[in-house]
Amino acid sequence: MSEEASGAKAPIKIKKYANRRLYNTATSSYVTLDHLCQMVKDGVDFAVFDAKSGDEITRSVLTQIIVEEESKGQNLLPIGFLRQLISFYGDNMQQMLLPKYLDFSMKSFSENQEKMRHYMEDTFGSVFPFGQFEEMSKQNLAMFERTMQLFAPGADGTGAAGGEQSSAPQTDSGKSASDIEALQKQIDAMQQQLKKIGEKSS
Template identity: 60%
Template sequence: MPVSDGPTIIKKYANRRLYNTGTSSYVTLEDLADMVKRGEDFTVKDARAGDDITHTVLTQIIFEQEAKSDQAILPVSFLREIIGYYGDQMQAMLPGFLDNAMKAFSEQQTHMREQMDKALYANPLKREYYRKEEAARQAGLGATSYRAAAEEDDLDGMHTAAAGDLDDLRRQLRVLQDRIDNM
C-alpha cells in the first residue's frame, strides 16, 4: 500500500461499491475488516456528497461479523443497554466510556497474551526440551526417539511449571469477564 500522510480514503459509491484510493482497487467490507485488524487507518467518504460515513460503515462491518459468527461478541443484554441510552441524557457520555473501557480491555488482552506466551513458550523447561530435540536431530538420532524419551522425563516438569501460570491466567480471564459482564 502506498505511504500517505493521513488515513487511506475509501470512497463509497451509490451502487454500494467501496473504492480504496490508496491501492486504486475496489474492496469489500471484509477487506475493510482485515484493514482494521491490521491496524490500518482509513476514512470512508460518500463519493457523491463527500460526507464522512466511516461510523456507519464500521457499524455495518460489526453487524455482518456478528451475523456470520458462531459466537457473537455483543451479548443481547449489552445491545439492549446501548439501545436504552439513545435519547437518554447520558447518551453523550457513553461513547467516551465505551472507548476507555475498550482501551483498558485491549491493554489487559495484551498483558494476558504476554502472560500466555510466557507460560507456554518462554518456559525454560520447554526451551530446554526443544534445544535437546534439535541437538538430537542434528546428531542424527531422530527427533521421534528423543521425543519419546524426553517426554517421560520433562513433560511432567513442564506441566507443573506451567500450571501455576495457567491458573493465574484463568484468574485474570475471570476478572475480565466479570468486568465485561458488569459493563
Template identity: 60%
Template sequence: MAEQDQTTSAPAIKIKKYANRRLYNTATSSYVTLENLCQMVKDGQDFVVEDAKTGDDITRSVLTQIIFEEESKGQNLMPIGFLRRLITFYGDSLQTLVPSYLEVSMASFQRNQEQMRQYMAESFGEMFPFRNIEEMGRQNMAMFQRAMTMFNPFIANLGEAADKAANPANGEAPAEVDTLKSQLDELRKQVEALARNKG
C-alpha cells in the first residue's frame, strides 16, 4: 500500500497503469496524463498508482516521473549539487535516514511557506531576507533532530560528536573545520556587500 498523505482524510484515488503506459483514473472512469496527476498533487488529492497487470504499487516511480517531466520543462527545483549528494546516499549506511530527513524538512518548509511568502512580499525590491530564512532553517533542523532522536538514540550522539570534532580537547580545530569557517566568513562578507550595494 502506498504511503498516504496524512493531511488528507479522503481515501486515496486508485490510478491504474496499463502496458501501453496509459493511466486510468478509477474514480472518474477516464484516462489521465502525467500532467493531470501533477495537478492532482498540487490540489492535495491523494492517489496510488497500480500496475494494471500485476497489481504492484508503482506510485513512487510515477511521482518520480512527474518530477522528471517538470524538471525537463525548465522548472528546476533540484540543484545539481543536491542531486549529486542524494545519489551518494544510495547504498550508504545512512540511507534509511535520508527519506525521513527529506520528508520532515519538506513538511516543515510547507508549513512555513506562507511566512516565507510574506517575507518576500515585504522585501520586494530589497535584498532577499537571508537571516529570516536562515533562522527558519535552523529551527527546521532542530525539530528534525528531536524527531529522529525519538526513533534512534544514536542520532542524539551525532551532534555531540560533531561538537567534539569541531572543538577537540587540545583546542586545535581540524583543518576541515578551519576551511568551513573561512568559507562561511567569505559568504557572510559577500552577503553584507550585496546588502550595502542594495542600500
C-alpha cells in the first residue's frame, strides 16, 4: 500500500554533512539543532542520515538536542536518573527491557499532560483542581522511581537480595531466565497501572 493510500506521511529527511551542517531536504535549506528541536515540539517527524554513508543517525542527533537543551539550563533529567541510566549500559537484560518500558511510560505521561491541559482550558475561570493533578504527578513519578529501582544493577527482579541461587538458565548478563520473566511481569503490571491513571484523569 502506498503512503498516499494509507494516509501515512514519510518522515522528513535531514542530511548531516561532515562539517556538521544539517540539510532539510523538504525545504531545501540548512537547519540547526534548534530548528530540529522546534520540529520535535511541533510534532514534525524527521529522520537524520549521514550524507556520506547514508546511515541513519537520528538517535545521536536527538541526543545532541537533549545535551544542548540541558546546557541552556533546561534541566529535565535528574542527576540520579542519569547516573542510573549510564550504569545500565552493557547489561543485555536491561537493554532488552528498559527501553520498552521507558518509551511506554513517556507516552503515557505525555497523554496525561495533554489531558491536564485540555481540562484546564475547559475549566478556565473555575477553581483549579490542584489536588487531582498533584496526585497524578506523584503517581507518575512513583512509577519512574519504581522502574529505576527495579532495573538497578544487582537487583534480582524479585526483591530478594542474597537469597538462594536460581537453577534456571543464566543469560549473558548473569541473570536467570526466571528473573527476566519476573521483571517482564512487573513491567506489564506497571503498564496496566499507568493505563488506569490515564483513564481516571479522562
